[in-house]
Amino acid sequence: MARYKLIVEYDGTPYTGWQHQTNGRSVQEAVERAIGRFAGHAVRIHCAGRTDSGVHATHQVVHVDLEKDWRSDTVRDATNAHLKPEPVSILAAEIVPEAFNARISAVKRHYVYRILNRRAPAALEQNRVWHVAWRLDAASMQEAAQHLVGRHDFTTFRAAECQANSPIRTLDRLDVERIGDEIRVYASARSFLHHQVRSIVGTLERAGAGRWSVADVKAALDARDRSRCGPMAPSAGLYLIGVDYPPMDELADQGAHRPRDGGVEAKAEQDDRKG
Structure with missing residues (x-):
């Protein structure tokens, strides 16, 4: 299992917002479907900030766990291939420590x-x-x-x-x-x-x-x-044009003392809201 950090750009016009909704398509749904198609299994991604319907991003940050250790450029390029023709693009991908959380780790x-x-x-x-x-x-x-x-x-x-x-x-x-x-x-x-x-x-x-x-x-x-x-x-x-994080080596050191997602993620869902 490998954790990846992705930088995502999107035009929010045709979407109901970042997160899954029952009344229309979301950016999260489009990216998860694209990753799942090339990875061969269902995935759930977590973002730094859940944008509303019509809001755009030039630098959204997400993390995703994949069952196979893929090359970072493969994750980027394969996801983009499956995103077409959605107005969403993966700008970069990198392997990060398990302690990295796109929402909780953001400063x-x-x-x-x-x-x-x-x-x-x-x-x-x-x-x-x-x-x-x-x-x-x-x-x-x-x-x-x-x-x-x-x-x-x-x-x-x-x-x-x-x-x-x-x-x-x-x-x-x-x-x-x-x-x-x-x-x-x-x-x-x-x-x-x-x-x-x-x-x-x-x-x-x-x-x-x-x-x-x-x-x-x-x-x-x-x-x-x-x-x-x-x-x-x-x-x-x-x-949304940027998200700052502490150095990855600091996150790796902190990871041994912090539970993975779970209740901490749920609290962050309430406290770190969209603009």
């Missing part, structure tokens, strides 16, 4: 949200950006964003159906920049609450449009009240 997750800020709608970037036709002031959005950085009670920016045990999160980075007609919002944290990033972006848009002041954004955070959140940004503009 930081990185997202970017893309806003197309011009009068004309998107043609080539449909379903990949949020089109906002009115002018946004990225400097005001950046100023407001800094009030959300750090350790806070993010109840205001938490979906009603969020299953995390606590609304307390530490937001390590929240930066806004304009590149031509595009505004990008970068967010980094160990874990996020359900819909936290999209809720924050929707609130920052209010500040950028001049409908809210910077003080209004801080007041919304301090209120700890979901009804004080701005309108939630659509899923199409959100991308």
Whole structure:
């Protein structure tokens, strides 16, 4: 039995989200089916962050256990061959220690949200950006964003159906920049609450449009009240772009003192949620 770490890229538009759903196709289902076809047995993969319907990834991380020790490039290439024509690609594969867990071992997750800020709608970037036709002031959005950085009670920016045990999160980075007609919002944290990033972006848009002041954004955070959140940004503009892990040799050393998956995995399913 060998454990593999995979880097996965996907367009989330045609899927119900990362994880298995009863109402449509999921990214997880597509990747598991592709791996199972070449490996010759059913597999279950575990990801670093379960993205919602319509959310994309340029650097999702998963781990999977295979009965045979395959070459890493074979795992990558054979999986990609069986993924066609799905808009999903395995960018890299490597053998990792059994202690590596794509979700539990992660120490930081990185997202970017893309806003197309011009009068004309998107043609080539449909379903990949949020089109906002009115002018946004990225400097005001950046100023407001800094009030959300750090350790806070993010109840205001938490979906009603969020299953995390606590609304307390530490937001390590929240930066806004304009590149031509595009505004990008970068967010980094160990874990996020359900819909936290999209809720924050929707609130920052209010500040950028001049409908809210910077003080209004801080007041919304301090209120700890979901009804004080701005309108939630659509899923199409959100991308998971990176996941950080400690060195593999450190994970191998820790593995002897930590149970494999089981209850620890179940708790992480609640605490390390999508953005």
